Amino acid sequence: MLQKFVYVTGALDYLIGIGLWAKALSEMQPGTFVGDITMGTFLMMAAACLIWASKDMATRAPVIFWQGLVRLSASCAVLYAVPAGLSQPWEYALVAFDGTIGLTYVIGMARVTGCSPLELLQCKTAPGTQAG
Numbered sequence: 867m868l869q870k871f872v873y874v875t876g877a878l879d880y881l882i883g884i885g886l887w888a889k890a891l892s893e894m895q896p897g898t899f900v901g902d903i904t905m906g907t908f909l910m911m912a913a914a915c916l917i918w919a920s921k922d923m924a925t926r927a928p929v930i931f932w933q934g935l936v937r938l939s940a941s942c943a944v945l946y947a948v949p950a951g952l953s954q955p956w957e958y959a960l961v962a963f964d965g966t967i968g969l970t971y972v973i974g975m976a977r978v979t980g981c982s983p984l985e986l987l988q989c990k991t992a993p994g995t996q997a998g
Contacts, residue, residue, distance in 0.1 A: 872974075883905075885906070923978050933971055937967050938964075
């Protein structure tokens, strides 16, 4: 079940990345064009990495774990930004979506590998081992 969850949520990053490219190419706005193209490409790379990692989660768990941290940092940014007037209230939906996925990735990879979050931060795939 977790493997399918990682695969599907990873694949959704392709759609978001393509959407950012489409926005950039259709609007061609100075100040957002390069950022949207770059962010779209990063999201498509994340999709490829997550799909690849989902095929052998025990060995590739740090890829999924770090993507979970990325999603959790985005959620934390929204929780700070909306009350500070730096973002729109609709972005709270990102907290529910990305926050849930991020927690699932982080907790799931700890369970799959038996590693602590600190070990996963160090890219370990088995408790008490060297990174590799």
